[in-house]
Amino acid sequence: MSIFAVPNGWVKSPHGAERLWVGLALAWCLVLSAAMPYWHFRGKQTSAGEAYEVTPADFDRRVQKFVAAGQVGDRNGLPIVEVPPGGHGYMIGKNWQWYPALKLKKGVEYKIHVSSADYQHGFSLLPVNINFHVLPGYDHVLTMTPTEAGEFKVICNEFCGAGHHAMTGLIIVEE
């Protein structure tokens, strides 16, 4: 009984169906463990966590410089900036928006730097459904290759204060 003390001598190995199940569970756990390293080498998606220390003010200056150098349009006052093919793009979460909008080309690899000027944010690319965490003080570098063209939205999916629910951004991918 589970509620009564057990006399000494209870140590014994399982047998029958129980033994089989313990074996199956262990085998499945080994599959689970092997799947991640396999995908690390063979898959196209992972989170390497590449990041550099940066103050929010410094990162904001880089964003401003990036916008000044590459702005090609705007959407409701949000600058759209073309990222040079294979080059570096910058996006900052602040005052409840993702700034600026980025313009990318399909099939080209980019280094997208994402950081925060204030609180923790969640970079969530829709409708693709790619999600990364964004922290103030951390320049989070995402090496990204869009595999489809179109207009994609970025929302914030980590609670970041009063304006969290209206925090959005934009990534445009051209053929």
Add this chain to the structure above:
Amino acid sequence: MGNLIAAKTRVCATTGLSVDLDAQRFIKLNAVFGVVSLLIGAIAAYLLALTRWETVALLDPMDYYKYVSLHGLNMLIFWILFMEMAILYFCATTLLNSRNFSRILSWGQFGLMFAGWAIVNYSILAGRASVMMTSYVPLRAEQEFYLGLILFAVGALLGVMNFFGGIYIARRDRTYKGSIPLVVFGALAAAIIAVFTIVHGAIALIPTWLWSLGVTEKAPDPGWYRLIWWGLGHCSQQINVCAHVAVWYLLATLTLGAKPLNQTVCRVAFVLYILFINLASAHHLLVDPGVSAPWKMWNTSYALYLAVMASMIHGFTVPASIEVAQRKKGIGGLFGWLTKAPWKDPGFSAMFLSLVIFGFGGGITGVTLGTHQINIIAHNTLRIPGHFHMTVAGGTALAFMGLAYYVVPLIFQREYPLRALARIQPYIFGAGIVIMGIGMTLAGSMGVPRRHPDVDFTGARVAVDMGAASPFLAMLGIGGVIAATGAVIFAALTAYAAFFGKSNKGRAMTSWQTPEQDRLTKNLLTTAWDPSEGGKLKTSGTVVLTLIFLGSFVVYYFANWKALADVWYVK
């Protein structure tokens, strides 16, 4: 032998076990505040469910954030931890035939937890701490919020120390023969995990409190905070798993006379929790900056998933023990042990539903979402609360509800009113959680964020359309309302029973089962029998169920790899 003082002990008229009156008082106090917290959390749950159900969209954003904070802390921390304190008192005294270790420690436990509970709830309701349960820095709540959490945690630590003391004196005074019962062993595992959980909490929250007071100028580093805070946040959920697995074993024995097939297997599984669960805090950092892919893979694999294996083992041993007990009573067929189970006993139905929802709903999704790369398509979406409502609410809370249907008659010595309603309550709550969990999981698969009051993004500069997820958000809303109703029914019935229920002092509790079922169970509880009987008592029904489980697991897991393979290349 024994250390009980006759004047401070009573003998339970139902089970024949000795109950230390000192421990009984603290079981009652903690259980009452647990249920009150559940009621607060359930009222908040109505508001949240009706906000995320877009056609209702009840709360404005700031109220929504306030009530998410209130709901999270009352459900995940207060209700669960008060109940766990009650379980620790019970395990260290009644099940060991021993007395409560220290009344001073016990009052310290309850007093500090009560103070922390009151301060935190005041702080949130006054709008001074709408920072969610996680209170991620540099978001800042008013200082009393952190102080309340610290007081609550210190109280819990005193309760754990009192439990260790209780185990020690029971052993010293030889109040039991052989090894401690399996249920106490599970509670001991939970208590050990609680110690390092609370230490993590102190390391994360004390510097944050000092910062909120203005003693230090700089907030703790947000990445560091997340790492340490989740040592509190995730490990505390593992205390729950240990505690509710112990409750599964307890209820299987109380309601059916079940006996584990192999004590070694069950106990080793608890030890695996203690050894490997700490790493699980990494699950929350899988797409974080500053931690490398190898670090994420190693930690998320629970060092080769040994804690997952522990849960899979309990998922077999609990139903197998039930099946064997039922077969011993002469019930045959592949699933006769289930179809002829006491489904009208809320202690049994809550326990078995908890097992199924936790395993199929919470377990499979948890391992999948916690896979390093798959987390990219899941992090902070509604899939996450979809998962943990099926573990913590469908698993832990439902198991604790089942426990209450025995604690109130046996410890409060009062009967439940409206017994027909009590009998269906576990089904209402369980169904609500499952509907809501599936709705959340499907909406989250489309990228709908958690902790978000308005997926129309009213007022945003760049419009976002999530209309396609509307049916699933409606499911969330409807399921949420059903589950909250189930929780309110439970809280109301339990509170009424505890204070005004018909007294059963001096006689056995009114059984939830038929006299025939009672007779068969009593036979098993009072005679010596060997659950394996040299392999004569089969567990074929359990084998079929667990193979269905494993099959579902494999399909869901690989379907998610496929979904991941379809998104942009990213690292």
